[in-house]
Amino acid sequence: VEQTMSTIPEIEQVRSISRFGLSVVTIVFHDDVDIYWARQQVNEKLSEAKNNIPGGLGNPEISPISTGLGEIYQYVIHAKPGFEKKFDARELRSIQDWIVRKQLLGTPGIAEVNSFGGLLKQYEIALDPDKLRSFNLSINEVFTALEQNNQNTGGAYIDKKPNAYFIRSEGLVGGLDDINKIVVKNNASGIPVLIRDIATVQIGNSIRYGALTRATPESQGEAVGGIVMMLKGANANNVVGLVKAKIERINKTLPEGVVIEPFLDRSALVDRAMGTVATNLIEGALIVIFVLVLFLGNFRAGLVVASVIPLAMLFAISLMNLFGVSGNLMSLGAIDFGLIVDGAVIIVEATMHTLAGNKLGRAFTQPEMDEQVEQSSVRMMSAAAFGQIIILIVYLPILALVGIEGKMFGPMAQTVSFAILGAFILSLTYVPMVSSLFLSKKVSHKKNFSDRMMDFFQRNYSPLIHAALRKRKLVVISSVALLAISIFLFTRMGGEFIPTLEEGDFAVETRLLTGSSLTQSIDKINQASKILVEKFPEVKEVIGKIGAAEIPTDPMPMEATDLTVILKDKKDWTTTHDREELAELMGKALEDIPGVSFGFSQPIQLRSNELISGVRQDIGIKIFGNDLNELTDISQEIGKIVSTVDGARDLYLEQATGLPQIMVKIDRDRIAQYGLSIETVNQTLNTAFAGQSAGLVYEGEQRYDMVVRLAVQNRQNIDDVKNVYVTAPNGNQIPMGQLADVEFKVGPNQIQREDTQRRIIVGLNVRGRDIASVVEEIQLKINQQIKLPTGYFITYGGQFENLKQATQRLSIAVPVALLLILLLLYFSFGSIKQSILIFSAIPMAAIGGIFALLLRGMPFSISAGVGFIALFGVAVLNGIVLITEFNRLKKLNKYGLNEIVLKGTAIRLRPVLMTATVASLGFLPMALSSAAGAEVQKPLATVVIGGLITSTILTLIVLPVLYTYFESFKSKVKAAIPTATIAIFILGLTLFAPAAKAQLPVTGSPLTLQQAIQTALRNNQAVKSSGLQISQQQALRGSSIDLGKTNFDVQYGQINGIKKDNNFSASQNIPNPALFKSQQGLYDAQIRGAEIGLAVTQNDLSYQVKSTYTQLAYFTALQQLYLSQDSVYNSFLKAAALRYETGETNLLEKTTAETQYNEVRNQMSKNQSDILAYTSELKRLLNSQAQIEISKEQFVQVNWNNIVQDSLIARNPLLASYRQQ
Known part of the structure; x- marks a missing residue:
């Protein structure tokens, strides 16, 4: 199957796992491949692969159109107290299969409903080998008799006017009694031998390879459950809502005493995460509104700006719906209302400044108000546009991310872009209109609280800037040293892919010794569940999924269990309030169970890790090679090394070998003596122990297999295998022990392959430390202590692999974002020097982002990387404000260099502080939130807040100092940039003027007569x-001097005689020279x-x-x-x-x-x-x-x-x- 699938185009990876009786091949396609096209290609290749698979090894089938992450709703079906005896495990399983599952499958968005646990009902013909021998019957004869006596047929119809009578034969088995009466054959005396003579016909169950356990504070034991698999690409919240509604209706139709109870509901996590997003957005909006009113000093102006927030969000939601972006933790989690209102702040601040200059001594009339607002808005249109565009542009590289990080952060960049685009349109249309209508037309010249607050800031800032200008070298050297220190610390900072989202529950990967039986696994899991329920009041219930279900979306052996620990709300925890600490305490409590290993993860996290790289743990050390024994030895050595690494938890060593087997090795010489074939021997062995379905028994619409196998007491040990009799062609009964060597052996447990190469995995989770540093230490120790044989190599998968790939993509996205910012600044200022000067705000911002992560103990992650990209776009706005003001004052030719700096910083202190404050405080709720889902937002918000703090402080101190240095050099170099080029580069967003600057000074310098004439x-x-x-x-x-064309003529051939002539001529007309002089005149x-x-x-x-x-x-x-x-x-x-x-x-x-x-x-x-x-x-x-x-x-x-x-x-x-x- 692997070889056949490898020829399909657009495949990224093919991996497989094979164990006794089951193989699962996983094909990973590129992200942009249509899933239905991919399934069509796989189906076509499966038909080709079936022809190359030997008979008896099974037929490959494609799984439902879902993934492990599609497990959106899981439930158990159990009997209410007092009804336990009425509904046993077999009856509950039938209710699940034929009532619950059947109705759920019609729900939109559902791909499959897997049943788990209980006993799968069968009509069992339990053969007695002694009676078979006494009647000289073979198992195959019994099987054939059952097949031939369980069928219906038709005989066309008889035309008997006026009716046509259709002929129909009914011979299907109706129950146990019908089976008992089936004749196998007649003995020598002509007496028929019936099924009841050689077997016990009873209601049985299929051989189980898995089970489901449930433990609550009130009860404990086996249970029956179902797993609802969502169709790939469907909306989990919507589908779960439909499933809940259907479950509610199904509950009313169930027999009295039976109830469906969910234990894992994806919508609960979605609701908690969306609640966190909503809370953060509301709190962020309120903080931004408060800061706006505080800095603007005008309640009406603050409300005008604040009204942009809901309108911009409506605009963003409309575009999200149009482009198919769902509202979730990632798409809505990075919206900062401080950035969204930046353009509106520029317009409103300009309008207020204009109104404050009212010298009429009276209130404005509405026409006068309209004119004043129009003039100020038109003047600041470029400023408002540029401020929004530069923030918008830096998010474009995030859209280029692919893989998991692209799926997570791409919607975030889209949503932020939609919101900023909406705010951009509103700031140029809606805001001027509302300002004209609602801002007060009466202007007060009294100082308000905002003015007094700014006076306070100015009094404290003025001595600092004076001291900085006196100690310019010290300021520059100190800032460079601070940057160097931060870069050094950043290189020593750990890394992780994405912060772990707290799902609210634990998924405990449990392993017993290889080859452990199902009953042993059930006993150990019940023991572990009891410990967790009794010792930890945080636990509501524990569900254990042991082994594999009938549709194995997860091909686990019987010794493996996924233990799902359902926890109460975090506010109800008493043992501890930290998830990792609770996992450590639970792990220590479970150490009392011998021979069992436990690895703590979370349900979605575990499935996500497995889907992405085939490894369930946070880190997977993949060892590739050919020999399973050699791979096992290497994995044991690596396991010892990993156990010494700090932060490595839940060590898992894949057991590729060690599966105990009863090996039946057929002797070809012996079976040849009896005239038997391998097929006959194998079929007898398979039917005797595994059982073969000889047909179906119908109970209304319910269908159950009619299975032939030996009675359970004859399927207990190796002697039972040896004593299975095979009927020879001459009718003799030959025991299996005479036809084959039957003995205990140890064989392969499972074989995993990736891209057609064998591999074995050493897995581990990480707690209390970042993933990158753990892997670095493991790599160093492995390289020092282990020498791999030729042809063997090691790779590192799991979240570390994702981190490595995402970091490589960020190493492209971040420089692209920086380059875009630099180009935008150059387009705006037309000066390389001033562009670099403003660009210096970015390393100043990076200092704060790095130190903020260190202070909060956060490693670098993709969330933090996206935060740095967003930070860089915001950080340059303050630099633009100051440099714009410096340039304006310089054009007046009235001030010296230091005076320009002092006066400019004094004038623009308010907008600088306001821009930084609203942008940083808008992220404050995300940075401080501890609710569900906040873990992913925290690094992003922390980077932006920390970066804006240092960027603002250093911009107000270092940037003016750098400006004085830059202006001391030669004149700046300018270059003309065509407007069309700018327009194309900004993706169609027109910059209103090549010198457009965010937050330009509201009032320009007075126009002199000479300037007016020059402008005209x-x-x-x-x-x-x-x-x-x-x-x-x-x-x-x-x-004027045009001699005309020069004529050339070539002749070749017999022109003047027999001989060939070659003629070449040139002619030129030369006019009178006086004509040229007249034309020039x-x-x-x-x-x-x-x-x-x-x-x-x-x-x-x-x-x-x-x-x-x-x-x-x-x-x-x-x-x-x-x-x-x-x-x-x-x-x-x-x-x-x-x-x-x-x-x-x-x-x-x-x-x-x-x-x-x-x-x-x-x-x-x-x-x-x-x-x-x-x-x-x-x-x-x-x-x-x-x-x-x-x-x-x-x-x-x-x-x-x-x-x-x-x-x-x-x-x-x-x-x-x-x-x-």
């Missing part, structure tokens, strides 16, 4: 068009005309910009004047009203004051409209939608007395009028 000349399309016309004319001038004139046109366009544009800018400056200054007048007239109106109320003046003065106040208000409103009009016009001329702030420093107040009296300005009538006023 740079952006105006008419100017660009005129420049292109000059380039066009210059290109045409290059074509024409193009030169056209170039000058285009240059003049460009100058005219530039001058006209400059004039329009100057005029519009000056008018805007005039109306802006006039508005300030109106504001001061408004204040004066407001005071005057209040005074006039007071004087009128006190009777000091008449109504005329009050009315006059009101009129003057309203006139000023009207002038303000009209003037504001003029400001908006000229602002729009200036934006049009500048071809920009950025907010414009007029620079007031370029205007100088003119002293009236200094104006020359005869100048045009002095004679201006408008100025004269103003002067008189």
Whole structure:
């Protein structure tokens, strides 16, 4: 079968296990292979393999479309107290097979329901060998008689008008009495010999190779159970829900006194894990909302940002449903609401900053509010986009992971990406709209708690940054040393594949000595179950699955048992509250049972380990070679070495040999003397002891085998084998002892193969230590102490193999993530130096992630590796905030280098702290949770929190110092990056500007007139068009000298005579040289005309910009004047009203004051409209939608007395009028 299957494409691994009477071949395909296609290929190859398998060795069959992890629901069927005698093990097994199993098989999502335990009912014909000999009958004759006397047939029909009568014969056996009456043959006297004359016909059971035990504080003993196997790819939670509903209905149909009771329910674990996720998400959301309100200092603003959280989650859930991503511990466990709201925070913070600059002295109207929000949102659109995109991009490499880690963390990356994408859309659409509607239109300039808190941080931070700038070398050297120390510690850190998920129950792998009988196994398991139930109050019940079921999804021998220890909720534990400590205590309690080994794991973990690499334990040492005895000796030596390694627990040595057997070696010379064949001898032996089915007995819809075998008292020892009689062709009865050598021997117990090579396994679990360090120590000791024979080699499987493969993939994914971050920074800043400067936040963050793992005693795992990838994306945001502010201050040309750093850090301290705080505290519930499923989330959350702490601290201290060093060097190198390239690289997500920066300063520097003119000349399309016309004319001038084409002519052949002629000629037209000069003069004139046109366009544009800018400056200054007048007239109106109320003046003065106040208000409103009009016009001329702030420093107040009296300005009538006023 292995050789035939190895030719199927897309196979990753083929492994097999063969033991007495059973072989199971496991074929592992690549992850992306369709399971139904794979099964079709296997079925086709099985047909081919059957032709090459000798007869009598069985026919290979493909297993149900499920896996070991498909065991989603397990239950026992037992009699209620008082009904135990009415329902024995055989009756309960029949109820399971023909009532419970039959109804469960119709449930959607169910692939198979395996029955386990009890006695499988059969109609047994127990032959008496002495009576067989006395009647000179063979076992084969009895078997044939039973086959021939248990059948129905039909005889067509008789046409007898008006009806057709169908002829039907009924000869099926109806019960024990019918079997007793079957005639085997007639003796010499013609008297028929009946079955009852030579055998006892009774209700029996099949020979068992497995059993099920159940122990509770109230009862203990054998039981009957069922294992529900889920269809591969189905949703476990949904299928279990359907099974529970079906079980509830089935319970009502069972006989009185019989009940179905589940002991393993996958949905319980799912519900606990999802409860943990829900709790962490809710707590994380509440923490993020609190921090937002605290830092923003505005309750409404905090709620606006917080409202993005549920909407982004709805968006993510919708896409999860669309892309078929199920909600589970992994897909939802890494969502950090602090990261999700980052874009919304930028928009809302910008809006609040804009509103805080309100100089109107009154509340905004709704149109004014809309305009303010629109301007701030448009200005910060690039910032919001870039902050979300850079977080989104770093998750892309996680999607490239394959294997187990890809299946686990791929959905996580998808869900986080969906949520961030939803938040990105909301921050650019929903957030501005809600801000305009719900943010207060009345602006208060009083300091709130948030401002006072930031003042506190600023007072403590300012001395630190001053000291850092004074001791720059010390700061840099210290940070580098800290990084070096963390890297050194990281190399010494242990490793594990994925933290063990606490399932809430134990799976104890139990082994007796090789060859132990089923009854011995049952006794020992009952003894172990009793100890666990009585000594540990945490135990609810213990279920023992011994050996193999009839459908062997797990081909265990009779000496092997899967002991499932069902535990109470952890809050009810009293012995200890640590799972590993409880396993240690249970292991010590079970040491009192001699000859039995126990290995503690968990149900899903055990099956998962076995499916992934064929090893049940955490670590499997696989020894490959040809000779089983040599492999056994090597495994014994390795077992001794492993037992000395600290942290190695539950040592398992595979017993490939040592199975006691009764060997029947047929002597060919002897059977030839009696004219017998090997087939006859083997068939007699097989039927006598194993039993052969001679047909079926129907009880309604229930079917039971009719089996022929020797009576149980004749199947007890080796002498019974020797005394089995074989009938020779001449009718003589020959005992087996005369035909074969029958003796005790020790043979192979089981043979395991992987990729067509024999192997043996030394397995161990790890407790109290990480897997990587344990394997390293084992490898070192094995290499030093064991020398393998030629052709033998060792590999390491289990979780270590998964860790090794996943680490190799992470070694690609992490650099890719780092490269993506660096490229995004370069696209944003256009500077390699500044990109590297911001990129330095990543090693600063890594320091905290490493130390956080060490402080919590966590080894490096794939969860932690994914946490580092997520951390790197978040860590650079704070660096972007600071460098952006530094660049803005530098462009003002007003500050020195140290002043830029001090002022920039002071301005951006709030957003830096807010970004880091919400991102880290959003993960806090995951890092601190001890609920079910939190084990997988903890390393990821720990890395992010620890990394953000050090990243924030070092970014605020080390980054400014590095900035001063970088700015001391030569000017930065810039390179133009095409927008199209960026767009493709960001997978279609358009960066709104090449210089887009996350969390840019809310207010830019004021725009001077000269800057406005330069901007207009740079952006105006008419100017660009005129420049292109000059380039066009210059290109045409290059074509003014055109000599035309040169013609070549070749002739060959008999042209002028018999001889062949060869002619070659070239011709060229040369125009008058004066024509070239005239053409050049024409193009030169056209170039000058285009240059003049460009100058005219530039001058006209400059004039329009100057005029519009000056008018805007005039109306802006006039508005300030109106504001001061408004204040004066407001005071005057209040005074006039007071004087009128006190009777000091008449109504005329009050009315006059009101009129003057309203006139000023009207002038303000009209003037504001003029400001908006000229602002729009200036934006049009500048071809920009950025907010414009007029620079007031370029205007100088003119002293009236200094104006020359005869100048045009002095004679201006408008100025004269103003002067008189």
